[in-house]
Amino acid sequence: MMLPDVQNLIELQQADREVLRLKEEIAALPKRVAAIEEKLAGTKALLENAKTAVKADEANRRKYETAIKDVQQKISKYRDLSLEVKTNEQYRALMHEIQFAEQDIRANEDKILELMVAAEAREKSVKAAELELKAEMAEIEKEKTEARERTVEDEKQLAEWNAKRDKARAGVNPDLLRHYDRVSKFRGSGLSEVRDQKCLTCQVMLRPQTYNDVRSGQMVICESCQRVLYYNPANEIAPERPSLTAKRRARPKIHIDKAWFYRPDFEGLGEAFLAFVNAQGSSSRRVYDAHTGRKVGDTEFQPGEFTTAFADDIRSAIRLKGGLEEQQLDEWAEELPMVILDELNADLKVARAEKSHLASETSRHPAAS
Structure with missing residues (x-):
């Protein structure tokens, strides 16, 4: 808010x-x-x-x-x-x-x-x-x-x-108002909207944590242009959402080197997204809070492919679409960009709907004995 x-x-x-x-x-x-x-x-x-x-x-x-x-x-x-x-x-x-x-x-x-x-x-x-x-x-x-x-x-x-x-x-905090006036005097404006993880006025990309803070309604100053930042969800370009009625969600490939999974109850954390990547005979696992996108704990590495090395983690998990390169995950460091978090939650919603639909179809048409 x-x-x-x-x-x-x-x-x-x-x-x-x-x-x-x-x-x-x-x-x-x-x-x-x-x-x-x-x-x-x-x-x-x-x-x-x-x-x-x-x-x-x-x-x-x-x-x-x-x-x-x-x-x-x-x-x-x-x-x-x-x-x-x-x-x-x-x-x-x-x-x-x-x-x-x-x-x-x-x-x-x-x-x-x-x-x-x-x-x-x-x-x-x-x-x-x-x-x-x-x-x-x-x-x-x-x-x-x-x-x-x-x-x-x-x-x-x-x-x-x-x-x-x-x-x-009259409705603005005096210190914040002085900051706004000072920046407006030198830059022509003291306020800027953020969209697609960047300040729209100076066009500088924001760090994921900063972008999430702005989206959550916190007071944030652009580190580049010093303008006060704000987020308007009505202007955000929404990621393309899969639709059960328009086009069925693509089935995840069986043999892949990278994948996302969702766990509703991961090791006491609660809801979490898990990113797995295979590389050079070993595999890695990164865990992110499903609500905030913040990384939980350190990256864990195991020998062998993730389907074997982390079999217990994915046994009761929901498989999501796609995956990301390890280099990209490393660049995001401790927090997922909000657009990625939104895409994961959107795909999770569709995956749950498909699972529910499949269960309903199975109950109505049980296999012949």
């Missing part, structure tokens, strides 16, 4: 995460609006530049038109003078001036034509910028409205989560 302190820490960590999320969201909303306003300012600048360019073109066009009028007045003056001159040289000089003036008029007219062509494109740019500005102004007003509404809702939720957070903190 989970300790109240751990349950409150779970609620506290959830509240801490929600409070952080809401604060970040509240802080991000004005930034999002500011980004849109910055884009809006850019569109306004483009529009102003386009309008300024149109005005500049209009001013240049008026300048060229004025220049043409001035030159036309000069031409008119030169023509009047040409009627009064008395020599051919004077007349030719005035004609040259008129030609130069007419060239000047044509140059100004070309510039006006260029401005007229450019004016069409500039007008399109102005209209496009005006439409874009109008759309962005509508969008920013929409964003501001949504941001205000979201902020109000976030602040409401923030107040609720802060209240939950305060309540959860």
Whole structure:
């Protein structure tokens, strides 16, 4: 059963995460609006530049038109003078001036034509910028409205989560709370779930004893990341359970070098799982408490195969499926991993059911005499 302190820490960590999320969201909303306003300012600048360019073109066009009028007045003056001159040289000089003036008029007219062509494109740019500005102004007003509404809702939720957070903190032992706060400050979280014999946050495997302690509801700190550990059986991946209705349990092989057995009354210990292994002309026996998975006593070695050397131990025992290499058993040392213990108990349950079913069938259909 989970300790109240751990349950409150779970609620506290959830509240801490929600409070952080809401604060970040509240802080991000004005930034999002500011980004849109910055884009809006850019569109306004483009529009102003386009309008300024149109005005500049209009001013240049008026300048060229004025220049043409001035030159036309000069031409008119030169023509009047040409009627009064008395020599051919004077007349030719005035004609040259008129030609130069007419060239000047044509140059100004070309510039006006260029401005007229450019004016069409500039007008399109102005209209496009005006439409874009109008759309962005509508969008920013929409964003501001949504941001205000979201902020109000976030602040409401923030107040609720802060209240939950305060309540959860009040329910945690002060020393444990200080540890949680210290680890959370440096690692971002102070609590971690364990699953499949490892801390899910730092991914470090736990020792079997540590894993069993967490599963049994004891207060345990991860040796690697220092987070408080907790176990949620609902999230554990259950080992595949044999089923009498779906698929019959495989019959144990007769001649094998390793096997598990169950004894309900082993040498005063009570229920126990026995692991036997044959190796190089000898055999070994390891005994584990069927409830805790802890090893009982030392490993015993005998000459010969275990079926002979430990015949008394297995005579009244229930044979279970499979077996494990001696190296694996040595690595587990003094305690079976909980997942192995669960598998053994699951197979024992099926073996008992099969035994009961077989006994029932035998009683209903006795062998013919």
